[in-house]
Amino acid sequence: MKTNRSHCPINFALEIFGDKWTLLIIRDLIFFKKKTYGALKNSPEGIATNILANRLNLLEDTGIITKRQDPKNTKVYLYELTQKGIDLIPVMLEMSVWGATYDAKTAAPPTIIKRIKKDREAMIKEIKAALKNPQKKIIK
Amino acid sequence: MKTNRSHCPINFALEIFGDKWTLLIIRDLIFFKKKTYGALKNSPEGIATNILANRLNLLEDTGIITKRQDPKNTKVYLYELTQKGIDLIPVMLEMSVWGATYDAKTAAPPTIIKRIKKDREAMIKEIKAALKNPQKKIIK
């Protein structure tokens, strides 16, 4: 695909994450607080290892995630969201609401969808706080 | 690609519009109020005719748009958003904000981005109203 097709902000976003896999990885980083290659590989959708490695590189290149060694285990790398990545939370929330609304078989917990609709800003804050707090879970 | 990879609402959404073109068409339907094949074809990104026709069919199949003859010109068809399509406005707005924030060369009018951030609900209402009112423009 051509890049820099236009300077529309929607197009800018699509050129970065307009595919079937990238946002699933970001979903796992945000909602399931996954940080390692192995954890990300175990998504329910079954991402292939080459695709996962490729997308992690692209996300690092575009400044959405960082990669560093786990201080406790030098063989493990930690992938973590930058501010640019954290700022995708609102996009993800709106997509969740839309998806949960129109997928009859959705697996999204209705309580979460209700809370997003009811107080979106509070939900964003809560998720950001959970990302910084290893104890807190967003989705069990 | 496999479909129904999971019942995650994010995945549900991605299986419908997780590509480089679909949301650009929806952008034009929402923000630029385009309704015809010809108007949609003239996007700044230069969509190919086969891709446009394919996506319009898929969007109709998934119930995001409807297609009907223009009562004034039987040779022209009008593509219009359903409620399911209109409900993508929040997703599009969040993507716009993110894209405009991180694309230094963004073409998004800063006034609009500010208004989205300031009062998102009001902006959604305004866009919905504009869609019903042929006179009103959202982006000039």
Added chain:
DNA sequence: CTGTATCCTTAGGGATACTG
């Protein structure tokens, strides 16, 4: 004008094996 159809090339992706 609204699409289809075709041709061709590239990119995306699944499976699997393999390396440090």
Added chain:
DNA sequence: CAGTATCCCTAAGGATACAG
């Protein structure tokens, strides 16, 4: 465990021509 590499196939996409 964290990737790379390979193979192979399909899907996506660009260009262009053409039909109703």
